[in-house]
Amino acid sequence: MYSSKYSERKNIRDYQKILKVKPQMTNIFTKNCHSSETLLTQFRSICLLGVTGHGKSSLGNVICGENVFEANAALKSVTEKVQGMATTWRDISTHVPLICIDTPGFGDSEGRDSEHVEDIVSSLKTIGFVHTFIITWNCLENRFNEQLDSTIRLLSQIFSTDFFRNVLVCFTKFAHDKRSIGLRKKGKNLEKPELIDQMQKEFKNRFGCTLNPTTQFCFIDNSVFGETDDLDLLQVAEFETCLEHIFNFTADSKPFLCRDIKVVLNEIEELRQLVRVLEESQRVDLREIAANWQKVLDKRVGQLRGEGRSRYERQISENDRLVQETRDIKQRGAKMKQEAESMRRST
Numbered sequence: 001m002y003s004s005k006y007s008e009r010k011n012i013r014d015y016q017k018i019l020k021v022k023p024q025m026t027n028i029f030t031k032n033c034h035s036s037e038t039l040l041t042q043f044r045s046i047c048l049l050g051v052t053g054h055g056k057s058s059l060g061n062v063i064c065g066e067n068v069f070e071a072n073a074a075l076k077s078v079t080e081k082v083q084g085m086a087t088t089w090r091d092i093s094t095h096v097p098l099i100c101i102d103t104p105g106f107g108d109s110e111g112r113d114s115e116h117v118e119d120i121v122s123s124l125k126t127i128g129f130v131h132t133f134i135i136t137w138n139c140l141e142n143r144f145n146e147q148l149d150s151t152i153r154l155l156s157q158i159f160s161t162d163f164f165r166n167v168l169v170c171f172t173k174f175a176h177d178k179r180s181i182g183l184r185k186k187g188k189n190l191e192k193p194e195l196i197d198q199m200q201k202e203f204k205n206r207f208g209c210t211l212n213p214t215t216q217f218c219f220i221d222n223s224v225f226g227e228t229d230d231l232d233l234l235q236v237a238e239f240e241t242c243l244e245h246i247f248n249f250t251a252d253s254k255p256f257l258c259r260d261i262k263v264v265l266n267e268i269e270e271l272r273q274l275v276r277v278l279e280e281s282q283r284v285d286l287r288e289i290a291a292n293w294q295k296v297l298d299k300r301v302g303q304l305r306g307e308g309r310s311r312y313e314r315q316i317s318e319n320d321r322l323v324q325e326t327r328d329i330k331q332r333g334a335k336m337k338q339e340a341e342s343m344r345r346s347t
């Protein structure tokens with residue numbers, strides 16, 4: 001059953017901030033965009049997610065069949081806002097209508113991850129449904145990094161673990177030129193089964209989720225797109241196989257409905273608040289503990305000082321006594337000497 005929020009009526013203006021609509025799709029989009037349910041009857045939807053620089057926008061361009069999204073090798077994160085395109089699969093006018101959504105990468109160079117999450121969540125709520133969440137992963141990065149971990153963890157919290165059913169992990173930069181094949185043969189880079197195995201284990205251990213090795217992984221070299229020279233048959237065939245895989249996965253998937261995100265977000269906000277309260281109380285506790293320790297410390301220092309002082313005072317009086325005694329002895333000695341002298345004189 002759809003919540004009232006999900007069924008809420010929309011018009012084209014609600015989408016304008018996020019989506020560009022290809023001129024030839026304007027009619028079909030405008031006719032169906034008054035609710036997510038009707039839009040869903042016409043369009044498939046793909047959302048690209050992942051760590052910054054791992055090829056989301058490049059893959060988005062491949063899927064849209066034209067350079068819609070900015071993609072480059074800058075050190076800084078390139079995509080700064082969620083952007084989508086209502087088009088047809090690979091820009092083939094007779095093909096399936098498609099909404100392709102590109103997102104800013106996690107591990108943003110300017111530290112804007114939480115802003116990006118809000119942007120992604122509100123944009124997906126506007127679109128209302130996603131058939132495929134493509135998580136791009138640069139296959140040359142061997143180790144699963146913490147940015148990807150926190151990205152997926154957060155997304156599965158926001159979208160619920162149902163989200164994993166619609167996940168397709170796409171290894172990018174998986175090239176089939178002679179050098180890349182040679183490097184894999186020599187064991188310098190990982191082969192497909194090894195990458196799948198590694199990623200499956202990571203998903204299992206980190207998120208308790210089992211991804212299907214046959215359907216939920218694919219491999220692409222986005223640089224093949226738009227390249228006309230220097231490509232051999234294998235490179236083209238692998239590129240086409242990957243796109244077919246993405247298409248079939250998207251066509252076969254039950255759409256993930258983004259209507260429940262708000263509920264989950266509320267829960268997350270509550271949890272965040274709880275964490276804040278706990279952190280604050282922990283800070284108060286720590287301050288109390290520190291103050292108590294300071295008191296104990298001050299007392300002990302006082303004691304030591306006291307002990308030191310009385311030991312010092314005892315020492316002083318002992319010294320005084322000894323000085324006095326010495327003085328007495330000297331006086332007694334002088335007196336005895338005088339007595340001896342006078343005795344000697346009288347005899």
Ligand SMILES: Nc1nc2c(ncn2[C@@H]2O[C@H](COP(=O)(O)OP(=O)(O)OP(=O)(O)O)[C@@H](O)[C@H]2O)c(=O)[nH]1
Nearest residue numbers: 053054055056057058071072073078079105173222
């Ligand atoms: N050779 C090769 N280069 C790729 C591939 N995918 C992406 N690139 C290059 O990697 C760089 C980053 O790609 P983008 O598509 O901008 O990455 P992104 O994930 O959108 O990055 P942000 O927008 O910063 O999050 C660009 O220079 C791309 O040309 C690929 O499959 N093969």
Ligand SMILES: [Mg+2]
Nearest residue numbers: 056057078079
């Ligand atoms: Mg990008």
